[in-house]
Amino acid sequence: MIKATVYVTIKESVLDPQGNTVQGALHSMGFQEVNNVRIGKYMELTLDTTDKTEAEQRITEMCEKLLANTVIEDYRFELN
Amino acid sequence: MIKATVYVTIKESVLDPQGNTVQGALHSMGFQEVNNVRIGKYMELTLDTTDKTEAEQRITEMCEKLLANTVIEDYRFELN
Structure with missing residues (x-):
């Protein structure tokens, strides 16, 4: 069982x-005091x-x- | 300038x-092989x-x- 954490963010x-x-x-x-906010997605997937x-x-x-629209979004992930 | 990364996830x-x-x-x-997916929000805030x-x-x-609905969501954050 591997847990993957995926972060999808809108390109700069x-x-x-x-x-x-x-x-x-x-x-x-x-x-x-907040001068910039960027919102992305955070996904936790469990893999068999x-x-x-x-x-x-x-x-x-x-x-x-599926998870990211690579035209406008970047993604990165970590495996645990 | 402090950058805060906020993770909002749906409670277990x-x-x-x-x-x-x-x-x-x-x-x-x-x-x-994917046997569970949980989706949350990922926010980057820049503070003055x-x-x-x-x-x-x-x-x-x-x-x-504002950022989380604490009835159904958990949040955590990191400051850089």
Whole structure:
């Protein structure tokens, strides 16, 4: 059993309207010190395998095909 | 300038329909080894302050008030 943690973030060059909205909300609540917010996804996957090399390859494939939209998003992952 | 990374995850005891949907999609794409998926949020906030203790307290307040729904979600954060 391997646990994979996947982080999907919007690319630096791409606007993040969700992040801007959260930043606006924080400002209006008095958190003026917040000057940038970027929002991404955090995923925990449990894999029925013990082979880390294979898991790494499979997770990369899952990210490329489904978990991330590589046109506008970056991804990275950790295996435990 | 302090960068805070906030992770918001659905509590263990709460169902995660989005995670189940992603798991189903992965299965139908041939990734049969995936036996659990939990989806959360990942946020990067930049704060205009240099006081780590204050930042910690402010981020906690933001999480409690806006960033996480503490009835069904857990949060944790790191400051850099």
